[in-house]
Amino acid sequence: MDRIRIRGGNALNGTIPISGAKNAALPLMIASLLTDDTLTLENVPHLADVEQLIRILGNHGVDYTVSGKRLATQASSGRTIHFTARTIVDTTAPYELVSKMRASFWVIGPLLARCHKARVSLPGGCAIGTRPVDLFIEGLQALGATIDIDAGYIVAEAKGGLVGNRYTFPKVSVGATHVMMMAASLAKGQTVIENAAREPEVADLAACLNAMGAKISGAGTATITIDGVPALSGARHRVLPDRIETGTYAMAVAMTGGDVTLEGTHSGLLQTALTALGDAGAEITDTSGGLRIVRNGGGIRPVDVVTDPFPGFPTDLQAQFMALMTRSDGVSHITETIFENRFMHVQELARLGARISLSGQMARVEGVPRLVGAPVMATDLRASVSLVIAGLVAEGETLVNRVYHLDRGFERLEEKLGACGAEVERISG
Ligand SMILES: CC(=O)N[C@H]1[C@@H](OP(=O)(O)OP(=O)(O)OC[C@H]2O[C@@H](n3ccc(=O)[nH]c3=O)[C@H](O)[C@@H]2O)O[C@H](CO)[C@@H](O)[C@@H]1O
Numbered sequence: 001m002d003r004i005r006i007r008g009g010n011a012l013n014g015t016i017p018i019s020g021a022k023n024a025a026l027p028l029m030i031a032s033l034l035t036d037d038t039l040t041l042e043n044v045p046h047l048a049d050v051e052q053l054i055r056i057l058g059n060h061g062v063d064y065t066v067s068g069k070r071l072a073t074q075a076s077s078g079r080t081i082h083f084t085a086r087t088i089v090d091t092t093a094p095y096e097l098v099s100k101m102r103a104s105f106w107v108i109g110p111l112l113a114r115c116h117k118a119r120v121s122l123p124g125g126c127a128i129g130t131r132p133v134d135l136f137i138e139g140l141q142a143l144g145a146t147i148d149i150d151a152g153y154i155v156a157e158a159k160g161g162l163v164g165n166r167y168t169f170p171k172v173s174v175g176a177t178h179v180m181m182m183a184a185s186l187a188k189g190q191t192v193i194e195n196a197a198r199e200p201e202v203a204d205l206a207a208c209l210n211a212m213g214a215k216i217s218g219a220g221t222a223t224i225t226i227d228g229v230p231a232l233s234g235a236r237h238r239v240l241p242d243r244i245e246t247g248t249y250a251m252a253v254a255m256t257g258g259d260v261t262l263e264g265t266h267s268g269l270l271q272t273a274l275t276a277l278g279d280a281g282a283e284i285t286d287t288s289g290g291l292r293i294v295r296n297g298g299g300i301r302p303v304d305v306v307t308d309p310f311p312g313f314p315t316d317l318q319a320q321f322m323a324l325m326t327r328s329d330g331v332s333h334i335t336e337t338i339f340e341n342r343f344m345h346v347q348e349l350a351r352l353g354a355r356i357s358l359s360g361q362m363a364r365v366e367g368v369p370r371l372v373g374a375p376v377m378a379t380d381l382r383a384s385v386s387l388v389i390a391g392l393v394a395e396g397e398t399l400v401n402r403v404y405h406l407d408r409g410f411e412r413l414e415e416k417l418g419a420c421g422a423e424v425e426r427i428s429g
């Protein structure tokens, strides 16, 4: 099992190319199930989750070819992948595949819309909460699907096809919003989704679906209207930049000090998190080359944050921000409102000398003058990278175990940080 070794103490200076967003690439790839034509996606990141989804889609009959070559320093040259689902050969998504990745459950939307039936295993993924699928079930039922649960599978059917309807989510869900948009695109008549997720990845999926011939308006707001069409065609779409990768490296620079330009991204994707980072002492500016993060001298100020659906502070940056706050000049409070078990990094940060106490969904972080390197364990994707951020300033050596979590969502992390002066290396095996 690979590990990451970090020797802390170096400031970060230089340029980091930001990859295409994992959380946009996954639903976009799934949208290829909606058409028998070719969907070409540009700027697809090279990540374990993307490779896993390629296998899952292959099981349903999606062929793919890869073109385009990445240059080490160019974010703009991510992979271009052509996905073609000429025929759907299997409407079952088996446990062995779906249990490895939560987002793979989302195939239920396109399969139901195109084939009028789907049998999809209940999902797995990061153990950050119970993560039920009740909203998917309710939403698809509102479009006329009948849904049963059988031996760990959701069995969905829509004889005669899905029919548009008005549906209000009782709670904001990114995945359920993606699924409803894809399903309703091929439903008969109009669907209106209220209390929809407003994440940029939702708007990116809608833009791609519209390029495929869908009629979606309002994506990126809480009300999305979808006028169903009989069929979708192929399209070419570029995956938007990864705002979580952006925020992660921005926090790393705020932690170590230095001057780094995050190439190919911009502040509009994560305003709330950048405001918090600015309050903590980083200078953030949009430049023609990307987003520039500077912290030269001065301490890290304590800042309280509460995670919330977009445009709030993203839960996917909570662990990284906590790592930053471990070195602040005071006490900060970090409240997690999205996932009930997303504090697994607390115990690991403590190994490095962090002082954090938990009370329900709130962490109290008392900044300490120094962290000291130690062996730590990655428990989930974003928790893993919070340990890397802490390791960048810890004295001596930090060894992060179980980096397969990290490989789900961070492309060439050691290379990107290394190019800016960090001492980070992967130990294989
Ligand atoms: C691949 C991807 O894009 N993953 C992101 C997506 O996950 P994902 O789409 O799984 O997250 P959701 O937005 O659905 O989850 C938000 C909350 O709703 C709850 N819920 C969700 C569905 C449901 O049927 N019932 C229910 O109760 C969840 O348990 C959670 O408490 O959005 C999360 C919230 O921004 C991010 O942390 C993940 O990185």
Ligand SMILES: C=C(OP(=O)(O)O)C(=O)O
Residues within 6 Å of the ligand: 023, 101, 102, 103, 125, 126, 128, 316, 381, 382, 409
């Ligand atoms: C939680 C995440 O992903 P997933 O929803 O795929 O588990 C994440 O990207 O931080």
